[in-house]
Amino acid sequence: xxxxxxxxxPNRPLTxxxxxxxxxxxxxxxxxxxxxxxLFALICVVFLISIVxxxxxxxxxxxxxxxxxxxxxxxxxxxxxxxIIVGTLATTAIALFFAIPIGVGSALAIVHVLPxxxxxxxxxxxxxxxxxxxxxxxxxGLLVLAPWFESTxxxxxxxxxxxxxxxxxxxxxxxxxxxxxxxxIMILPIIAALSRDAIAVVPREQFEGAxxxxxxKWQVLRKVVLPGARIGIVGAVTLGTARALGExxxxxxVIGLNxxxxxxxxxxxATLASTIALQFQDASPLQVASLxxxxxxxxxxxxxxxxxxxxxxxxxxxxxxxL
Amino acid sequence: MKAGxxxxxxxxxxxERRELVQRVARQTLARRVRISRGIxxxxxxxxxxxxxxxxxxxxxxxxxxxxxLSVDFFTQTPQFPSLVDPNAIGGIxxxxxxxxxxDGIAALFAIPIGLVAGLFLAESNSRFAGLLRKTAEIMTGLPSILLGIFAYQIxxxxxxxxxxxxxxxxxxxxxxxxxxxxxxxxxxxxxxxSALRRVPAPVREAGLALGARRGVIxxxxxxxxxxxxxxxxxxxxxxxxxxETAPILWVIGASTVxxxxxxxxxxxxxxxxxxxxxSPYVSLRxxxxxxxxxxxxxxLVLNLGSRLFAGWLQRERR
Numbered sequence: 211x212x213x214x215x216x217x218x219x220p221n222r223p224l225t226x227x228x229x230x231x232x233x234x235x236x237x238x239x240x241x242x243x244x245x246x247x248x249l250f251a252l253i254c255v256v257f258l259i260s261i262v263x264x265x266x267x268x269x270x271x272x273x274x275x276x277x278x279x280x281x282x283x284x285x286x287x288x289x290x291x292x293x294i295i296v297g298t299l300a301t302t303a304i305a306l307f308f309a310i311p312i313g314v315g316s317a318l319a320i321v322h323v324l325p326x327x328x329x330x331x332x333x334x335x336x337x338x339x340x341x342x343x344x345x346x347x348x349x350x351g352l353l354v355l356a357p358w359f360e361s362t363x364x365x366x367x368x369x370x371x372x373x374x375x376x377x378x379x380x381x382x383x384x385x386x387x388x389x390x391x392x393x394x395i396m397i398l399p400i401i402a403a404l405s406r407d408a409i410a411v412v413p414r415e416q417f418e419g420a421x422x423x424x425x426x427k428w429q430v431l432r433k434v435v436l437p438g439a440r441i442g443i444v445g446a447v448t449l450g451t452a453r454a455l456g457e458x459x460x461x462x463x464v465i466g467l468n469x470x471x472x473x474x475x476x477x478x479x480a481t482l483a484s485t486i487a488l489q490f491q492d493a494s495p496l497q498v499a500s501l502x503x504x505x506x507x508x509x510x511x512x513x514x515x516x517x518x519x520x521x522x523x524x525x526x527x528x529x530x531x532x533l
Numbered sequence: 534m535k536a537g538x539x540x541x542x543x544x545x546x547x548x549e550r551r552e553l554v555q556r557v558a559r560q561t562l563a564r565r566v567r568i569s570r571g572i573x574x575x576x577x578x579x580x581x582x583x584x585x586x587x588x589x590x591x592x593x594x595x596x597x598x599x600x601x602l603s604v605d606f607f608t609q610t611p612q613f614p615s616l617v618d619p620n621a622i623g624g625i626x627x628x629x630x631x632x633x634x635x636d637g638i639a640a641l642f643a644i645p646i647g648l649v650a651g652l653f654l655a656e657s658n659s660r661f662a663g664l665l666r667k668t669a670e671i672m673t674g675l676p677s678i679l680l681g682i683f684a685y686q687i688x689x690x691x692x693x694x695x696x697x698x699x700x701x702x703x704x705x706x707x708x709x710x711x712x713x714x715x716x717x718x719x720x721x722x723x724x725x726x727s728a729l730r731r732v733p734a735p736v737r738e739a740g741l742a743l744g745a746r747r748g749v750i751x752x753x754x755x756x757x758x759x760x761x762x763x764x765x766x767x768x769x770x771x772x773x774x775x776x777e778t779a780p781i782l783w784v785i786g787a788s789t790v791x792x793x794x795x796x797x798x799x800x801x802x803x804x805x806x807x808x809x810x811x812s813p814y815v816s817l818r819x820x821x822x823x824x825x826x827x828x829x830x831x832x833l834v835l836n837l838g839s840r841l842f843a844g845w846l847q848r849e850r851r
Contacts, residue, residue, distance in 0.1 A: 236746045236748050239748025239751065243653040246649040247650045247654075250646055250650050250718055250719075254668050254672060257679075257683045257715070260682075261679060261686075312579045313583070315575060315578075322576075323577055324580075335584055336584070338587060338836075339587050342587075342829060343775075345803045345825075346590065349806055349825050350589075354593050398586075426569035427569045431572075458676055458677065458782075463810060483676050486682070490782070505678070509676075512674060513671050513675065516674035516675075517667075
């Protein structure tokens with residue numbers, strides 16, 4: 211039977227390897243893939259370790275008062291990040307206060323109000339907002355918005371509300387409110403574009419079915435579209451929050467870096483990322499470590515918020531790096 | 534006299550009732566439509582409000598930055614204005630060269646790593662791939678200043694906790710490239726993965742049916758098919774990298790001389806904007822608009838170019 215062709219041999223094994231083709235000869239392919247991916251994984255691990263380890267002297271020096279301490283004074287080697295954490299949360303809250311209604315509203319307008327031809331144009335314009343580098347937002351906020359806030363917006367707000375909390379301190383331009391507004395502009399494209407994606411996948415039939423029952427457009431949007439897109443919108447807001455918490459350069463330029471508890475919306479403040487960016491120069495080793503500790507707090511905060519948002523958003527634009 | 538009402542007969546309660554219902558329905562419909570129109574208009578207003586900053590920024594950039602764009606601006610080195618001559622500011626050639634070198638070196642190592650790792654994510658269904666995908670997602674979401682700290686610890690001062698001592702190379706362009714490159718890798722990875730996964734399964738399977746190995750299919754079939762998406766991925770990552778300030782803030786130093794040596798300190802356009810914007814000299818602050826206009830121009834060319842190019846390539850192939 212030596213001449214029987216292999217194919218006709220009923221006893222031959224179907225393949226050498228039950229999984230498919232000769233995997234062995236493909237090993238170079240997988241070796242490269244695993245090698246390079248492993249390299250990236252290694253970099254990430256070293257990254258994590260180096261940030262955490264660089265902050266160890268600070269934890270040793272200040273202990274947990276790094277988190278709940280109320281005074282951040284590098285001259286006295288007192289490092290308590292509570293005012294800075296409060297500043298971070300406050301700027302993010304201001305940004306979300308504006309970005310959620312305007313972002314979701316624009317998303318609804320893009321999908322259900324605009325004629326079909328304009329839809330792509332306006333979507334691209336919104337995404338263009340995300341392409342502008344953050345330092346340019348900072349520049350614009352500092353040189354254009356800040357004088358306007360100082361001369362018009364803040365005195366106006368103060369006089370309308372009778373100089374009561376949170377509008378009581380003298381207008382300075384560079385302030386918590388300005389940082390929040392710059393952040394609002396920066397996270398708007400994320401919230402708008404991701405909400406748009408979530409709204410666009412609500413089935414057209416549901417929309418039309420509700421319309422045919424006599425509901426008006428707004429009733430359909432409120433009772434059918436928004437509930438259907440709820441998870442995606444919450445995810446969009448979560449990812450916007452993560453971006454606002456971590457934004458560095460633009461905030462550093464317009465917040466006035468003042469690590470005290472903000473007394474009003476017009477007072478200067480500090481955020482985690484902007485403090486890291488601005489106090490680094492001329493810092494003592496202990497201060498560098500304390501800034502590293504701020505980085506650890508910031509990393510934990512943004513990673514958790516981000517992870518949570520990712521679970522809710524199945525958006526292509528975000529994963530493709532557009533936003 | 535209404536239709537359906539018989540002369541002299543008592544009023545029909547059914548008809549009265551129907552009229553009442555119709556009247557109320559007309560009123561509520563009018564009210565509902567009014568509310569609906571109002572809120573739909575508000576949505577449109579939100580869109581307009583959201584886009585005002587975009588146009589305001591572009592207007593500021595062009596109206597204040599355009600007059601700076603001259604040959605000297607791109608070819609001269611900066612001069613520091615003094616009280617005697619507050620308008621002598623020179624050009625930004627050092628920052629342009631710095632950006633080129635820093636982002637170039639970053640691209641040199643980030644693009645291959647990002648693309649291959651993206652191919653791995655698309656090809657493999659192992660648990661490691663899943664973990665890596667999560668890691669990349671988290672990494673793209675982290676504030677970029679953290680990468681600056683990382684590069685500072687590893688490259689600038691050398692790591693000296695726990696007795697580990699790496700040779701620190703000081704403030705240098707390489708350290709900036711390292712930070713920017715690590716910023717780019719996960720962006721390229723995720724975008725490349727989604728581009729590669731869009732290659733239809735039958736294309737892959739046809740290759741497998743011909744007996745090709747997976748590596749061969751990846752190189753000869755999948756990658757060429759996904760090429761427009763891969764190019765978009767790389768250009769988008771580059772457009773992010775060019776504008777990033779935070780990762781290089783800690784690490785590249787800031788040099789005012791033209792310098793091509795990546796082991797020395799360098800300037801960079803975003804960093805230059807960051808520093809000049811807070812300068813006490815009015816002329817330096819004004820000049821910032823010129824740099825910003827040029828930077829935004831570069832970023833938008835990369836960003837829009839990537840999409841247009843991908844669309845063009847896609848059409849060419851059909």
